[in-house]
């Protein structure tokens with residue numbers, strides 16, 4: 124298997140669907156202090172499929188709202204602009220992430236389940252470590268493995284070689300991925316996030332989710348996604364071919380002030396939340 128050229132990767136990234144127009148508008152609106160819940164409602168109403176998905180997710184156990192949320196206006200008022208922004212993002216990438224990722228041994232729907240779980244765990248870890256920006260953490264977790272969508276095509280042919288290399292040289296999966304393909308899924312995921320014009324610290328968290336020590340812009344955000352990913356892999360959510368093949372960063376644990384007990388508490392919290400199938404509604 125030859126290495127992939129940068130040109131091929133750029134083409135693949137360009138071929139990815141752009142984020143729906145409404146997502147860009149929602150991001151703008153949620154940053155505008157003058158925007159109202161009605162403005163969000165008006166934009167989302169242009170896309171009925173998206174509206175339905177957003178409402179299903181808004182009503183999942185994860186957000187724990189005691190009454191049924193039946194309109195986008197209510198979702199915005201009760202859950203907040205930032206939370207709705209995260210939900211809109213999830214609704215817009217769920218199809219892309221739901222596809223089978225043969226090259227990573229992930230059945231149809233499994234990468235979506237992993238991504239949504241890591242997003243939720245990121246929000247829990249953020250809350251636990253009093254990180255400002257739980258919703259950015261959610262979105263970073265949601266998109267951390269998006270690069271797999273692109274590398275999947277190449278991994279289909281190369282994965283045995285990658286696994287053998289990781290075992291023979293006793294290196295993490297991503298290093299082997301890099302050695303064999305010339306690229307790794309974290310790096311490619313960051314390119315996708317750049318193409319979607321997402322903020323820099325989000326791009327960084329995706330790029331370094333397996334090497335959080337390398338983050339500089341927002342070390343905590345990257346550490347959160349790293350720990351959340353590890354938690355979901357410990358729980359066996361979306362293990363695929365590479366699930367066990369990453370070291371856990373003790374620096375990240377320290378940076379976020381987390382110990383084993385904290386991880387156990389987050390895992391038990393997650394176990395309850397994951398029981399609700401609405402969480403994975405697509």
Ligand SMILES: [Fe+2]
Pocket residue numbers: 267268308309332333
């Ligand atoms: Fe990853």
Ligand SMILES: [Fe+2]
Pocket residue numbers: 237241267268352
């Ligand atoms: Fe992951």
